Amino acid sequence: MNLKDTIAAIKPLDRSTEAIIRAAMDNKSKPRGSLGRLEEVGIRMSMMQGSLKPRTQPASLVVFAADHGVAAEGVSAFPAEVTPQMVLNFLGGGAAINVLCRMQNIRLRIADMGVNFDFAPHPDLLDLKVRKGSRNMLQEAAMTHEETLQALENGIRAWNIVAGDSPAIVAVGEMGIGNSTAAAAIIAAATGRDAAEVSGRGTGIDDAGLAHKVAVIRSALALHKPDPRDGLEILRSVGGLEIAGIAGFVLGAAAAQIPIILDGLIATSGGLIAALLCPATTDWLFSGHRSVEKGQAFALDLMGLEPLLDLGLRLGEGTGAALALTCIDAGCRIMTEMASFADAGVATEL
Template sequence: MTPTWLEAPVHPVDEAAAAAAQARQARLTKPPGSLGELEAVAVRLAALQGRERPAAERVRMVVFAADHGVAASGVSAFPQAVTVQMVRNFAAGGAAISVLARALGAELEVVDVGTLEPPGELPGLVSARVGPGTANFQHQDAMTPAQLGAALEAGRAAVERAAVADCQLFIGGEMGIANTSAAAAVACALLAEDPSVLAGPGTGLDTAGVGRKVTVLREALARHGDLAAAPLEALRCFGGFELAALAGAFLACAQRGIPVLVDGFIAGVAALVVQRLRPETTPWLLFGHVSAEPGHRRVLEALGGRPLLDLGMRLGEGTGAAVAVPLLRLACALHSGMATFAEAGIAGG
């Protein structure tokens, strides 16, 4: 059964705040449009936050971790044990996203949605285990309907915690060996693309490894036929618990009125699921960067997303989005801190 909260209305965008922010931009001491995308993103954040002068100081980063049965099909360059080892690294503060969170003064939460081995009690770790990883979607559906509902709920619950903390921007990250295969399969189903277009090296597969991944995905996709109009079913059949949690989180953010800064390929596919399920969520999804994972550009094209950065990153964890946070903060600072022509006594405003 589909969770009823998925049908809850999406928070409306505040067009009056957008108009006020746009009017302020026109009065600032600069030629109109001279700050390019920094102007546009400030106005967009104003519309989402419902105020003329937006902010991106209180950032909540949530990394969802889970394992994937399809790893047994040889689609990753790393063993599944790495997933839980990285969860412990997040908690210890040694991972890239941990470093970025500290540097940005952002809150970091790690959610175990279903690693193969339970990581135990760790600081900053929330247990929302759906199971010890998904089933191998090469041979059977990745999740049961109940598991999909529980994974979506794990994402919604993380957003509820972020809302209590009054966060101004949400970043969803992920960790799970073989999750680029799961994301590629979901994207192929939704976009009716061949896996050769969307499957990439992930954690570092060579050419032969990518070819093996493509073969596995083709076999799995052939079992189900056309799922382009069934985003939740595509997610259930091919996705991972962490991918479903991301989707649940992104939808919950749109319902709660919290802007989302979407990371790379995995998070982008979660956003695609949400957009196909609830198109009205689109304004709430901002895009931090374009990943070096080959399928991400195609996913961004389908989302109509314009990424802030293109740095050749492909780590995941939410790192690409995190690196874009200073740009959003600077956009807000310029929007709020610059003098108007009248305030500066400059003619022409």
Template sequence: MSQTPWVRVPAAAPDAAIAAAAAAHQAELTKPAGSLGRLEDIAIRLAGLQRRARPTVDRVWISIFAADHGVAAGGVSAFPQAVTAQMVANMAAGGAAISVLARAIGAPLELVNLGTVVPVPEHPAVRHAVIGPGTADFTRQPAMSDAELAIALNEGAAAVERALADGAELFIGGEMGIGNTTAAAAVACALLHAPPRTLAGPGTGLNAAGVARKAAVIEQALALHRNRLDDPVGVLACVGGFEIAALAGAYVACAQRGLPVLVDGFIASAAALAAMRLCAGAQDWFLLAHCSAEPGHAPIRDALGGGALLDLGMRLGEASGAVTAVPLLRLACALHAGMATFAEAGVAGGA
């Protein structure tokens, strides 16, 4: 813990006065009060987070953290670990779902390689910040050392600094790593004190027997590391992943620096849960993008405050659900800034 004291610094506070002013402005727009539903809430909340009466999300930053997992040796994924590096290369070449989505919303996409079993090819879009060739098998030993965890957390914070330097108004974090739904489920089980059978899901396409095996692997790991699971740092070190820890570090840094976060699905939400436990007030900066089809996502969402924006049956990861929700945020901001007030339009019925 002494290696990363910054993660315990409380989050910045949203501007309640500006949020209240934004709510008052919504009440003056030419529509029945509340008729735009959650679009109104989004604009009001973003106003308070961005500390400006007319929020915008024109500049979005996307960081994808990639890493492999030693626990994959237990047969917890339908795909081999070589796929992690292959998919990072596919993202860099523009062929992955997140690549297409990032282009569609006009957002930069950076890929941060934290360590894979098969080396990731050199590419201008890939930042190599290799901690090791993936984590250790957490059914036998901690997934990472405290020093490795500190590096991963710091890499997440470094991505946020790059986002801020680019003028980002919204941060989106994503992940790639075969076996990482197992690690995310283990992290969430430890933080929520939930039985593995309730949070383990199909991930990349496991059948019922595969899900049962995944739950058993998680149960074994939680029993092995039970003496260190009373603190989120111990949880991340013992059963996390490099990319999950980096996401947690990024979310903490965003909350401390006042940058709103659009949280993706199951794995990203597990990282957000860890960030919330590390940094007081961090959850105020999280907007939940979508309801993952992973069955374990619902209790994590509840712990984060609930209220996801979309429910499209997605479970791809790699920030795809979060980027899909960006146009919704942009429309909410456009309505907030562009609609006429009753007074401006000469329409009766305003407050």
């Protein structure tokens, strides 16, 4: 499906079964609510999957990768060459996300949305390159209108490929030097927050680097003045190719009524773009973790999402989303495997 048809296919979560599902959870052999948010996760997954036996396998995670023109402004502690180097590390199985995906039996793929490098074919690499990096948002729009649409639809294509695995749940991560600047700019544009409120240290820039990053974002937003309600315009002006890919993938999965776990700041900004394009998308989203990057919180507030984990993570790659799958799986197993009071022969009251 193209972008228009995908958005039209997204439906809000059917809550007509919530009372039945919640009663089933409340009747498990435990005090009501004693497993905290795990109970709510199990209930949400049951509603999403339309089953009292929700599951998290098969699970898939896609890391969307691209370079950023704004990296030329010195907004990162690492050079742009790191983007293709890390993609090769992912494909070689040596990155943090590889470790976590192996640990939890998550099928990992890498989507090249716009890396400034020509990769050899690889079974885990999705060649969805729109162009070799976005443009410098400080001088011109990051993408043309046509490139923005193509990147979104390539994200939908990534979903269509993953859909062949019949996943029960999917997750998204990213790689791209300079992308925390693009993500912060997106969040500032959508929420009306000042660049200083949403900008963090990314790969580890110092105080002077952070002040420069804030100034770059302010100047870019002043140049483009995107409408805070127009996700497509925000994405075109100050976004990134991998962020567009994430947004398209999220829309595709939501149209198929598949739960999606967002990772940190950058993945959340992609989820925010998807939500601006289709608000019902948020019904199908989980926030995997609270990032050290402070801009994420404003985007999550706008989408009404609460992170599952808070571990001080700021790596990206999908690492927080992969770890959050453990909690989601626990919620599903409580719903599926835990005995009721009657099954266990446990009294419900004195």
